[in-house]
Amino acid sequence: MDAIFGLNEIKQVAQLFWKQHQQKKVWAFHAPMGAGKTTFIHALCEFLQVKDAISSPTFSIINEYKSEMLGTIYHMDWYRLKDEEEAVQAGIEDALLSKNLCLVEWPEKALGLLPDDTLHIYIEALDTSTRRIFMQDAGE
Amino acid sequence: MSNFIANQKVHEQYGGVVPELASRAHMQNIVPVVDAAVSSAHINLSSVDAIAFTQAPGLIGSLLVGTQFAKSLSLALHKPLIAVHHMQAHVLANLIDENNKPDFPFLCLTVSGGHTQIVVANSPLDLKVIGETIDDAAGEAFDKTAKLLGLPYPGGPLIDKYAKEGNPYAFKFAEPQISELNFSFSGLKTSVLYFLQKQDTTFIQNNLNDLCASVQHTIISILLKKIQKAVKQTGIKNVCIAGGVSANSGLRKALTETGEQLGWRTFIPKFEYCTDNAAMIAITAYYKYLANDFVALDISPTARAEW
Numbered sequence: 001m002d003a004i005f006g007l008n009e010i011k012q013v014a015q016l017f018w019k020q021h022q023q024k025k026v027w028a029f030h031a032p033m034g035a036g037k038t039t040f041i042h043a044l045c046e047f048l049q050v051k052d053a054i055s056s057p058t059f060s061i062i063n064e065y066k067s068e069m070l071g072t073i074y075h076m077d078w079y080r081l082k083d084e085e086e087a088v089q090a091g092i093e094d095a096l097l098s099k100n101l102c103l104v105e106w107p108e109k110a111l112g113l114l115p116d117d118t119l120h121i122y123i124e125a126l127d128t129s130t131r132r133i134f135m136q137d138a139g140e
Numbered sequence: 141m142s143n144f145i146a147n148q149k150v151h152e153q154y155g156g157v158v159p160e161l162a163s164r165a166h167m168q169n170i171v172p173v174v175d176a177a178v179s180s181a182h183i184n185l186s187s188v189d190a191i192a193f194t195q196a197p198g199l200i201g202s203l204l205v206g207t208q209f210a211k212s213l214s215l216a217l218h219k220p221l222i223a224v225h226h227m228q229a230h231v232l233a234n235l236i237d238e239n240n241k242p243d244f245p246f247l248c249l250t251v252s253g254g255h256t257q258i259v260v261a262n263s264p265l266d267l268k269v270i271g272e273t274i275d276d277a278a279g280e281a282f283d284k285t286a287k288l289l290g291l292p293y294p295g296g297p298l299i300d301k302y303a304k305e306g307n308p309y310a311f312k313f314a315e316p317q318i319s320e321l322n323f324s325f326s327g328l329k330t331s332v333l334y335f336l337q338k339q340d341t342t343f344i345q346n347n348l349n350d351l352c353a354s355v356q357h358t359i360i361s362i363l364l365k366k367i368q369k370a371v372k373q374t375g376i377k378n379v380c381i382a383g384g385v386s387a388n389s390g391l392r393k394a395l396t397e398t399g400e401q402l403g404w405r406t407f408i409p410k411f412e413y414c415t416d417n418a419a420m421i422a423i424t425a426y427y428k429y430l431a432n433d434f435v436a437l438d439i440s441p442t443a444r445a446e447w
Contacts, residue, residue, distance in 0.1 A: 033284060034333040038275045039326055052446050053269075055327075056276045059254030061199060080293075089164065092186075092199045128334050131440040 002134040004006050004126065007039075013133060014044040017121075024119040026096060028107035029122035036131055037105045040123065041075055042105070048073065058103070072100040078109035089112055143412065143419035144173050163201030170209050176429045177178070177418070186217060192425030195223035196442045203441035204248055211437055220434040222425040226416075226445060228267050230382040232427065233261050233413040233420035242407045244376040249367050251281035251391070252383035252415075253294065255281055256323050256363075256368050257447075264427035269447065270374075278359060281325035285332045289344055299352045299387050306353030311335065313358045321370050358398045366394075371404065378401045380407040383434025384415045388446035 001020055005013045029037040038056045045054045049068035053084035057063040057077040063100070065073045074095040081087050095102055096113060106115060124132040178185055184186075193210030194203065214221040231248040235241045244264075250257045258271035276284065279296055286295025313366045314331035316324040332355060336344065344351065371377060381395060392408055401408035413419055 033288065034326070034330040036326070036330075042274060053272050053274075054443060055273050055282055058280050059252070059277060060197070062443060063445070064197075064200075066444065066446075089201075090199055091163070093198070125330070128330065 002132070004130060004132045006129050010036075010043045014040060015047050017122075018044060018047060018113065020065060023042050024103045024117065025099060026104065026115055026118040026120050027114070028112060028114055029103045029119050029123065030107065030120060032125075035123045035125045038077075040133065041103045041105070045073065045075070062092070062095055069102075072098070074100055074102045075105075077100060077105040079106040081109045083104075084110040084112050086110075095103075096109075120121055142177045144177035144180065145417060158312045163199070164203050168204050170205060174209075174213075182294075185213070188217075188219060190220045190222050190425060190429050191217070191423055192222040192224050192428070194226050194229070194421055195435075195439065196225055197442065197445040198226060200296070200441065200443045201203075202442070207240065207439070207441045211439075212284055215437065220294075220429075221437065221439070222428045222433065223435045223439055224421045224424045224428070226317045226421075227255060227257065227259075227445065228447065229241065229420040229424040230255075231261055231267055231380070232264060233382050233417070233422040234380040234407050235264065235427075236409065236413050236419055236423050240407065242380055242405065244378075245374075245375065245376050246378035246380055246407075247370055247376050248380040249363060249395075250295040250383045250384035251278040251304075251381065253277060253296075253364065253385075255383060256325075258321050258366060260370075260374060260376065264424075265431055265433065267447070270370060271323065273325065274318065275324050275326040276329065278323070278325060278363060279383070280327055281359050282356075282385065282388070284329050288329070288336060289351055289355075290330050296385070296388070299356055299389060302349045302352035303356040303390055306349030308352070308353040308357035310347070311354040312352035313354060315358060315362055315365075321366050323362060323366060324357070325362070328355075328362070356388070356390045360388075360391050363391065364394055364398055368398070369400070370400070377402075377404045378407070379404045380409075382409060382414060386414045387411050405428055406424065 003013050030035050042054045045065060048070055050065040050066040057075050058079050058101060065074040066072050092113055120136055121134055122134055126132055181215040191210050193206045228249045245262045248259045248261060254277050257269050260268045260270055281339045282296030282299050283294035286299050287293050291298045314327050316327045317322045378400060386408055395406050
């Protein structure tokens with residue numbers, strides 16, 4: 001899937017992604033700072049009926065939400081992690097192996113921990129209010 | 141009272157990046173920290189009335205260490221066990237100083253690296269979140285815009301430092317239009333990013349003080365507008381701040397000045413009670429103890445932030 005959208009269309013795009021890829025348990029979001037990873041995940045989690053406050057996990061590393069549709073969802077941000085060793089220490093593996101939906105920001109910090117069937121999503125900022133979101137194998 | 145924090149060595153070991161992530165470090169530190177706290181308070185463990193611990197939210201590995209240790213102490217000493225929510229404790233840190241604490245009800249703006257909330261406190265155990273961030277926390281906005289300015293991460297304190305020498309009106313960055321009392325800081329990040337992309341390579345270097353002052357001014361303006369809105373909606377004029385970002389000198393000054401203009405009573409806890417600390421857990425536990433709010437030994441910690 002490949003979509004170009006503005007902020008007012010983000011909910012529809014998140015829904016479309018979910019409809020196409022809901023069998024995937026680990027979603028890795030590749031994008032530079034300010035591209036809208038947290039904002040996209042926020043829209044997706046709202047669609048998945050998360051009742052908790054959905055916010056950036058940069059500081060907390062792992063946010064745990066309860067979704068009416070899916071039960072537990074892990075929203076992670078590996079930005080502050082140095083390497084895979086730190087990721088393991090933070091308990092990333094427990095979340096990844098839990099079979100719950102995992103939404104990962106800054107997956108580059110510990111790519112080796114991601115399962116083979118991870119959905120790799122890329123977000124590009126085209127201008128201040130327009131984004132392109134698409135899928136691709138990691139590292140391509 | 142004794143408020144002990146053991147992170148010096150761990151900070152060094154982790155280069156000051158993520159000291160709180162290692163449950164292994166928690167395990168290594170918890171016994172010496174408790175020992176040091178007990179001896180500096182000149183008490184025996186057997187003389188305490190209850191054992192309190194942080195039950196939520198956070199990294200589950202770290203929470204588990206504290207929870208299991210508190211349970212073991214409670215069992216061994218035959219003392220009641222009290223579970224404390226980290227974010228509630230930040231709010232109640234305003235009650236630690238007997239001589240300078242707010243009357244109920246009060247509003248608290250909790251601002252840290254991971255959280256941005258407005259809480260109404262009707263009583264110590266009646267706390268309600270009435271606004272919070274939908275993306276980045278205020279502290280994160282400082283740290284990430286600092287990163288965009290080429291400062292090391294986390295650069296919030298550096299922004300504060302350079303802002304003192306700069307013009308807060310030099311540059312205008314986007315303020316979000318978010319409904320109710322909620323916050324958004326990701327738009328500011330994008331606004332700074334795009335602004336910088338349009339400049340030449342020496343721009344940041346030549347305008348660092350003004351950039352920092354303008355960024356800081358924008359973040360503080362976003363925070364203060366919402367707290368003003370909260371005062372208007374609730375009619376509560378006792379206004380506190382809490383969390384690590386309350387160390388920011390610009391925010392302290394702006395809150396005090398706004399309070400003076402609008403007739404609020406403002407409170408800012410001592411810095412050591414603003415950042416993560418044990419005293420705030422203890423003061424929360426004190427009020428829970430008075431209310432006989434104890435938990436059983438089958439309690440487990442949770443990573444979720446919900447109250």
